[in-house]
Amino acid sequence: MDCYSFTNLLTDYLDNQLKLPLRREAEAHLRECPSCRQKVEEMSGLVDALHALPEVSASDSFEAVLMEKIRHHKDSLQHPRNLWTLFSNHSRTFSAAAALILVMAGTLVIWRGYNPRLESLPPLMKSSPVLSSMGSSGTPPLSQQAATPLKGDVASSVTLKDSSDKKHPENNDGLDPEDFRNRIQLVNDRR
Amino acid sequence: MRDTVKYTDEELIALFQKGDERAYLELVRRYKDRLVNFVFRFVASREMAEDIVQDTFLKLYTSSHMYKEIARFSTWIYTIAGNLAKTELRKRKRRKIYSIHDMGIDDKEFEIPSDTYNPERESRSAYQEKEIQIAISRLPEQFKTAIILRDIQELSYEEISKIVGVPAGTVKSRINRGRQKLQEILKELKSK
Numbered sequence: 001m002d003c004y005s006f007t008n009l010l011t012d013y014l015d016n017q018l019k020l021p022l023r024r025e026a027e028a029h030l031r032e033c034p035s036c037r038q039k040v041e042e043m044s045g046l047v048d049a050l051h052a053l054p055e056v057s058a059s060d061s062f063e064a065v066l067m068e069k070i071r072h073h074k075d076s077l078q079h080p081r082n083l084w085t086l087f088s089n090h091s092r093t094f095s096a097a098a099a100l101i102l103v104m105a106g107t108l109v110i111w112r113g114y115n116p117r118l119e120s121l122p123p124l125m126k127s128s129p130v131l132s133s134m135g136s137s138g139t140p141p142l143s144q145q146a147a148t149p150l151k152g153d154v155a156s157s158v159t160l161k162d163s164s165d166k167k168h169p170e171n172n173d174g175l176d177p178e179d180f181r182n183r184i185q186l187v188n189d190r191r
Numbered sequence: 192m193r194d195t196v197k198y199t200d201e202e203l204i205a206l207f208q209k210g211d212e213r214a215y216l217e218l219v220r221r222y223k224d225r226l227v228n229f230v231f232r233f234v235a236s237r238e239m240a241e242d243i244v245q246d247t248f249l250k251l252y253t254s255s256h257m258y259k260e261i262a263r264f265s266t267w268i269y270t271i272a273g274n275l276a277k278t279e280l281r282k283r284k285r286r287k288i289y290s291i292h293d294m295g296i297d298d299k300e301f302e303i304p305s306d307t308y309n310p311e312r313e314s315r316s317a318y319q320e321k322e323i324q325i326a327i328s329r330l331p332e333q334f335k336t337a338i339i340l341r342d343i344q345e346l347s348y349e350e351i352s353k354i355v356g357v358p359a360g361t362v363k364s365r366i367n368r369g370r371q372k373l374q375e376i377l378k379e380l381k382s383k
Contacts, residue, residue: 058241063220
């Protein structure tokens with residue numbers, strides 16, 4: 001056994017955890033190695049010092065203070081004094097409520113973003129350069145929303161459907177193609 | 192309930208889970224001193240150690256249903272106390288209210304439990320208690336836990352392995368390296 005192997009086994013040696021053949025090897029090494037003997041001496045001095053540390057025990061008032069803490073805890077469950085106590089006592093309920101609100105808000109946002117009117121637009125309108133840049137949700141990308149002043153116009157061109165319906169009730173698309181082309185042209189020119 | 196002293200820890204916690212508060216009190220009496228001693232070596236303040244151990248017992252009171260009989264009660268309660276002590280140390284480190292790492296050997300804030308202080312015993316030891324406590328406080332957390340549980344609480348490798356949640360081989364290696372590191376720190380303190 002060399003010094004490196006012995007150092008790795010030092011704890012086992014001091015704690016009497018080495019099996020007999022290995023213990024004999026370690027002892028044989030110790031007989032020949034003064035440096036490892038010194039290590040053993042120093043380390044066992046340290047372990048003895050740790051064992052000899054005075055024991056710190058609980059004070060006389062320990063149990064009384066603990067009972068007071070328990071009583072306070074029971075009280076806070078029955079009469080929450082502030083919002084934080086209320087929250088920490090019912091954190092699961094609050095978390096479930098928050099998750100439910102998030103899901104409902106998410107559903108609402110997705111629902112509001114979906115525009116059924118655009119889905120029913122005629123192919124001509126869908127291929128319009130202005131409208132083709134809009135997502136299937138019928139809302140232009142955020143970058144365009146900020147950059148283009150045409151948002152109002154696009155919205156009014158989509159809402160045109162209502163007035164066209166009144167003019168041409170026989171038209172299934174609800175739009176006069178000529179009128180629509182003119183309006184798209186107008187939108188493109190203004191762009 | 193008959194005399195609670197006759198029951199094992201596991202029987203007592205089972206009784207408490209059924210609502211017997213005397214079983215709870217018996218567990219508190221059995222463990223309060225060893226847990227205060229254990230936590231004191233972590234936080235180096237008796238008041239804080241008592242506070243943490245009371246919180247440990249409060250957790251036992253409010254969450255006794257979390258204990259399952261697959262583990263020994265002692266392992267479970269040591270784990271809770273150890274985790275609370277570590278959390279407190281981390282909080283302290285973050286707040287930087289007080290750091291034992293910055294303390295020198297002459298710092299007066301360092302607490303020695305006066306009722307158990309024995310100068311005669313100390314003079315026989317190679318190291319002074321104050322030096323040892325400072326050196327323990329400077330150990331990395333995983334070595335500190337291993338050294339306190341093994342060399343101060345005198346628990347077995349297997350029990351430490353369950354409390355810390357690592358294999359017994361890792362525990363041995365941490366104890367070995369922890370002792371070497373502790374010795375280095377103590378030599379450094381002596382040379383100052």
